[in-house]
Amino acid sequence: MSEANETHAGASEVNETQTPVTSMTMIQAINSALDTMMARDEMVTVMGEDVGFFGGVFRATAGLQAKYGTHRVFDTPITECGIIGVAIGMGAYGLRPVPEIQFADYIYPALDQLVSEAARLRYRSAGEFTAPLTVRSPFGGGIFGGQTHSQSPEGIFTHCSGLKTVIPSTPYDAKGLLIASIEDNDPVIFFEPKRIYNGPFHGHYNRPAASWAGHPDAEVPEGYYRVELGKARVARAGGDVTVLAYGTMVQVVLATLAEMDEAPDAEVIDLRTLVPLDIETIEASVNKTGRCMIVHEATRTGGFGAELSALVQERCFHALEAPIQRVTGFDTPYPHSLEWAYFPGQVRIREAFKRTMED
Amino acid sequence: MAREPARSNRPPLELHVPEPPARPGEAATFDHIVVPVAGETRRPDPREEPAAMRDLAYGLVRVLDDEARATGPWNPELPPETLRRMLRDMALTRAFDDRMFRAQRQGKTSFYMKSLGEEAVAIAAAHALDDADMLFPSYRQQGLLIARRWDLVDMMNQIYSNKADRLQGKQLPIMYSVRDANFFSISGNLTTQWPQAVGWAMASAARGDTRIAATWCGEGSTAEGDFHSACTFASVYRAPVILNIVNNQWAISSFAGFAGGENTTFAARGIGYGIASLRVDGNDALAVYAATEWAAERARGNKGPTLIEHFTYRAEGHSTSDDPAAYRSAAEASAWPLGDPIRRLRDHLLGLGEWDEERHAAMDREVAEQVKAAQKAAEKNGVLGHGLHHPMETMFEGVFEEMPWHLQEQRRQMLDEWKAAGL
């Protein structure tokens, strides 16, 4: 790891060798990260429901089994609890497992293995054993997937000590963060915003979908590079108000600002990693703007936005000129037909901007 | 990394990863499947202890032979009228599936799942059970509702998530809930219904009721922990429940081998729990009927649970989101050795002289018309994404019996914001 990758500014990114850059969708970038890591480290092992021959229901693991064989990329029985338990055991042997949970909505049967086991293995064995897993899982709504293909359960994992939680919002970050997650010796929950797998969502479900083609954040090096965990990204610099967001909502906030009449000069911070959180970037921004808005798709009560709001209040109280606003999913299950009333889209973000800028 | 032990001169270990018999482009073979002669598998007395019938978990209950004649001890000897009704229900299910699959392709809804090729599993079971018995299905037993004469328009309203959808557009298409038909709310999370069915059955027994429960899941779903919890409870409390595994050979892209099917039968899962277990030709409506009737008799006689593996084939993609050509041989469906359940029952009726080609063709036309008329009626209430959904504020209803302040506030805020935005 030597040269910094200048195109995506920030000391946090390290590119070992300059490699050709290609335009990739987020799915391709994730596939490329897995491919890169499997080639570099023979301990990296990919497993999950339908990830082998078929290459995953979203194609994230396409081609990997043909390239690396069935001992390193394999289909599993349909038991999420089993997948994570087995991955922990493989990690104890010395492998670096990258299990996929087909949808984040199906991660709950694995909670015990994640929360009681993976999260605490290092602590309870005083470092004798660790769980170097990266659990990949598509999350979030926007595909008319109803209550079982739409949820954003990140708050369950951020609440539990011992798990890192990572969520990319661009193809470039998806690859760099996934590589850093796989190399991390602690368990990482890597939630992939499936709504922006193929394009940066603008928030209008009834307009043609945008594509990543030609997008600067979709220029992805073909080889190895890292985006360090725990470092946020300033997705848009500004002086009026700080927006804290991650995943799909980063793209929706940016689109809202671009389309809004009299848009505030907002600074949009893409958190990238929820735990550990880049508190310095957040503090610096809120101290500068004096206003803060938090946007996530997950339900509101006890969500990660509540944690962010508490932190900003504790640390930037004297700089705040207005109450912190949260734009979140409502505290209901994800409805099927009313998905777009539920989704915290442009209407709600715009109104929150107005409220935040009022006083 | 585990410390490397001193080099051993033992042979290196090998990891076994299952491979299906055929992949795309390859000839389909089902040589590994042993199909016993119809009528060969014995039928123990339904009061027999599970330990005395373990062989049945490795057999295959078949009634219809290769000439579609009913033979052997499991022949339920049904009157022709019942046979014709089962035939019609299967045909109606197939016509319904066909039409709703196309409706999804036309953009009228987000999702659909067919039961093509495995209609007998649900239809024959529904006919063998009492309408008062409680059903805990997976997403692929729409046939249960159809056999219980549930209104097709009501089912379609749910598929379209329209303004007449009794589930208010809250649930993914085909995840029906029909309390009035004793049909439990379907979950998208696999196998959760299994322990729930056992619990319902335990409650029925604890209350001295006479109703029993039945549940279904796919062979892939047997890997989930809930499957094993259900079997343990069912065994411990001798719950009056019928546990059905629909082994249609494929989960999504992974074949039954990834659920343990290479090493034993799914029916044999029951043996370790001391549960009476049957393996049944799932494409033989008479065998499914007979096995369900036998299991129901056990349950009603306080002989406890029965596990039934229905051996069948998923002839269509997993769902509208799936393309099976990417992972399995296209020739499989036609090579499947147990045939088509509708054709087999039709041929049986023809052989009995209780049916003829014209009546069959007329039936096919009638069910197609019936489904078409239902679709027309349902579409008057709207299709997905065309505005005819439940009012937006209904989203907040039903989270709790009474709406707490924070949901009331969120509801108000949503309506205010949409108004402010001029929507």
Ligand SMILES: Cc1ncc(C[n+]2csc(CCOP(=O)(O)OP(=O)(O)O)c2C)c(N)n1
């Ligand atoms: C807990 C959980 N994990 C994963 C899924 C995703 N999923 C939906 S259906 C399916 C395959 C199920 O196969 P099987 O049990 O054989 O039933 P079939 O679809 O063949 O009827 C999978 C993996 C899910 N719905 N729930």
